[in-house]
Amino acid sequence: xxxxxxxxxxxxxxxxxxxxxxxxxxxxxxxxxxxxxxxxxxxxxxxxxxxxxxxxxxxxxxxxxxxxxxxxxxxxxxxxxxxxxxxxxxxxxxxxxxxxxxxxxxxxxxxxxxxxxxxxxxxxxxxxxxxxxxxxxxxxxxxxxxxxxxxxxxxxxxxxxxxxxxxxxxxxxxxxxxxxxxxxxxxxxxxxxxxxxxxxxxxxxxxxxxxxxxxxxxxxxxxxxxxxxxxxxxxxxxxxxxxxxxxxxxxxxxxxxxxxxxxxxxxxxxxxxxxxxxxxxxxxxxxxxxxxxxxxxxxxxxxxxxxxxxxxxxxxxxxxxxxxxxxxxxxxxxxxxxxxxxxxxxxxxxxxxxxxxxxxxxxxxxxxxxxxxxxxxxxxxxxxxxxxxxxxxxxxxxxxxxxxxxxxxxxxxxxxxxxxxxxxxxxxxxxxxxxxxxxxxxxxxxxxxxxxxxxxxxxxxxxxxxxxxxxxxxxxxxxxxxxxxxxxxxxxxxxxxxxxxxx
Numbered sequence: 001x002x003x004x005x006x007x008x009x010x011x012x013x014x015x016x017x018x019x020x021x022x023x024x025x026x027x028x029x030x031x032x033x034x035x036x037x038x039x040x041x042x043x044x045x046x047x048x049x050x051x052x053x054x055x056x057x058x059x060x061x062x063x064x065x066x067x068x069x070x071x072x073x074x075x076x077x078x079x080x081x082x083x084x085x086x087x088x089x090x091x092x093x094x095x096x097x098x099x100x101x102x103x104x105x106x107x108x109x110x111x112x113x114x115x116x117x118x119x120x121x122x123x124x125x126x127x128x129x130x131x132x133x134x135x136x137x138x139x140x141x142x143x144x145x146x147x148x149x150x151x152x153x154x155x156x157x158x159x160x161x162x163x164x165x166x167x168x169x170x171x172x173x174x175x176x177x178x179x180x181x182x183x184x185x186x187x188x189x190x191x192x193x194x195x196x197x198x199x200x201x202x203x204x205x206x207x208x209x210x211x212x213x214x215x216x217x218x219x220x221x222x223x224x225x226x227x228x229x230x231x232x233x234x235x236x237x238x239x240x241x242x243x244x245x246x247x248x249x250x251x252x253x254x255x256x257x258x259x260x261x262x263x264x265x266x267x268x269x270x271x272x273x274x275x276x277x278x279x280x281x282x283x284x285x286x287x288x289x290x291x292x293x294x295x296x297x298x299x300x301x302x303x304x305x306x307x308x309x310x311x312x313x314x315x316x317x318x319x320x321x322x323x324x325x326x327x328x329x330x331x332x333x334x335x336x337x338x339x340x341x342x343x344x345x346x347x348x349x350x351x352x353x354x355x356x357x358x359x360x361x362x363x364x365x366x367x368x369x370x371x372x373x374x375x376x377x378x379x380x381x382x383x384x385x386x387x388x389x390x391x392x393x394x395x396x397x398x399x400x401x402x403x404x405x406x407x408x409x410x411x412x413x414x415x416x417x418x419x420x421x422x423x424x425x426x427x428x429x430x431x432x433x434x435x436x437x438x439x440x441x442x443x444x445x446x447x448x449x450x451x452x453x454x455x456x457x458x459x460x461x462x463x464x465x466x467x468x469x470x471x472x473x474x475x476x477x478x479x480x481x482x483x484x485x486x487x488x489x490x491x492x493x494x495x496x497x498x499x500x501x502x503x
Contacts, residue, residue: 029502033320033454033472036377036500037355038309039088040326041078045070047315048179048231048292049306049327050077051094051108051128053157054299059085060157061306061327062094062128064105070324071316075102075133081157084351085304085330087501094160095130095151100167101137104146105179105231106130108157109209110298115191116209118152118163126153127209128160129193131178132167144171146178148195150209169212174198179231181294182209188271194234194247199225201232201249203274216273219249224263224281226254233294234269237303239335239342244277245269246303246333246344248284250292252312256283257434259313260291266335266342277342284346286436287415287467288313289455290328303333305346309455309468314426319472328468329450329457336464339441345463348450352379355498374480375497380449382482383491387445390484394451394477402471404458405483406445411438413447413460413467421473439464444491 028042040046044067051062058081065078077095080088095103108128111118118125128151137145147167151160171177176198185192185205193204193212200219204212219229233248247265255261262284267276284293285307293307307328310318315325331346356379374394384390391405403416412435417423423430438445440461450457453476458467484490 028322029500031320031322034323035309035326035452035455036502037086037352037450037452037498038326038329038455039080039501041065041323042090043322044068044324045072045316046078046323046325047072047308047310048105049294049308050105050130052294052296052306053108053110053126054296055110055126056156058083058156059296060108060126061088062108063327065093067093070320070322074135075104077103077128077130079157084354085349086351086354091158094157095128095162098162100132100147100149101134101145102132104131104133105292106148107181107294107297109182109184109191111152111209115207116150116152118154120154123154126157128152129180129182129209131180133178143173143175144177146176147171148180148193148212163210165210168210169193169195169204176228176230181231181233183234183297185271190271192234192271194232196229196232196249199227199229201229201247201274203234203272205271215271218247218274219265222276222279222281223249223265224251224254227252227260231292231294234274235295235303236269237333237335238301239337244335244342245274247274247276248294252291255288255291255311256286256436257288258428258431259288259311261285261288262290262293262307264344266344280341282343283436284344285466285468286434287458287469288434289470290466290468293328295333304349305331305333307468310470313428317425318470319422319425326455331463331466334463336462338439338464343439343464346466347459347463348379348448348457352450352498355501356496357499371480372478374478374495376476377452377498377500379496379498380447380451380480381492381494381496382447382449383493384445384484384486385489385491386443386486388484388486388489390482392447392449393479393481393483395479395481396473396475396477397479398475400473400475400477402456402473402477404449404456406438406447406460407435410435412436413438413458413465415456415458415467415469417469417471420471423472434467434469436460436465436467
């Protein structure tokens with residue numbers, strides 16, 4: 001990309017010891033590379049978000065968790081809660097492995113009508129639907145080692161009891177038979193389960209969450225098929241007064257920039273079949289580091305998405321010590337129409353604005369100078385009146401840099417971490433530049449970056465194009481510069497330092 005003019009900005013420095021623990025209780029959340037805007041466990045391994053449900057003004061986040069190490073191991077359900085999806089409190093482990101196997105991914109619902117019969121003395125049950133993964137059966141070469149089971153809570157999700165009749169949905173002989181996402185389908189007064197079955201999705205239904213019948217299958221000949229489909233999700237949303245259904249299918253491998261990624265389909269669902277509006281493959285996030293994303297249940301008209309912020313190509317090798325992996329920021333989903341086509345746009349939830357501590361609107365300087373002392377976590381909002389090449393570079397004094405921007409020839413946004421710092425822990429991590437197509441047909445360009453200590457989330461054109469990427473500089477990035485071939489077309493630029501969620 002040829003740049004003819006440079007624009008650099010001076011950002012405000014945060015207070016001394018910003019993002020440092022104030023006492024021993026909080027110091028654990030301030031190690032090198034520890035995210036300050038994203039949920040991560042206090043220690044040990046984490047992957048898929050599970051059981052996400054909103055109940056009594058509390059967001060519950062369960063997650064795949066191995067409490068005895070920083071690499072994948074026998075899966076548990078970890079548990080965290082929040083009032084705003086931003087500030088989190090990690091709770092004791094919710095579900096432990098048992099004689100039926102490890103506790104793999106799944107979902108949780110509020111059984112308001114007590115269809116399950118688990119409710120007692122007027123208490124509404126929360127019901128978790130998860131995959132029991134039998135490692136012994138897997139080792140023996142069986143194809144039915146994954147089955148669906150239940151657990152319930154009568155104290156608002158604090159303690160869980162596994163159903164004695166587990167498993168409730170037995171595997172008919174499909175090696176990958178997992179990750180149930182369950183929703184209430186009101187028109188027919190039944191529960192619908194969206195289940196990943198090897199390289200496609202199978203729908204089941206139940207009146208009581210215990211007895212399930214197969215409805216239909218979807219995706220054998222549609223979508224991306226570079227690997228196994230996992231962590232599906234099905235929900236409805238509206239645009240211009242019309243209801244559409246969104247079907248999410250996470251894929252590993254086969255993502256647009258290598259490794260794992262999240263694809264989705266738009267269509268209609270009648271309680272039995274999902275009928276897509278077209279055969280187009282769409283991606284919720286084109287970056288390398290968002291996967292297993294699903295939405296919270298029981299949030300009404302708001303559809304809020306959360307993904308695992310890593311990639312199976314190198315998740316067990318990233319250079320963190322006490323913990324491994326984090327979640328993305330929660331994202332609100334909305335349908336948008338572009339040139340007669342429908343797309344799902346995602347933007348950071350508005351609650352993230354509670355972390356702002358003022359903003360900086362620096363002068364537009366026509367020089368090659370770089371300005372230092374940028375914060376390690378911030379939101380940068382950038383608007384350009386017309387489409388032209390530009391690059392935003394984060395760097396330190398040792399030559400390490402992360403570059404993001406827009407390439408007009410490719411009509412794509414990009415993230416370049418080939419010189420971002422530590423990249424040699426895996427051959428794929430710093431191998432190439434990641435591109436994402438520009439979907440918007442607007443003449444102007446907008447960009448919002450959410451930058452944390454070791455991650456960036458790029459939301460272009462109000463969330464029509466999204467990219468997520470990790471980075472691991474040996475020293476924090478302290479400089480920020482913007483290079484633009486048309487300086488006069490930059491309409492606005494603001495930087496918002498963000499407070500740590502762990503304070």
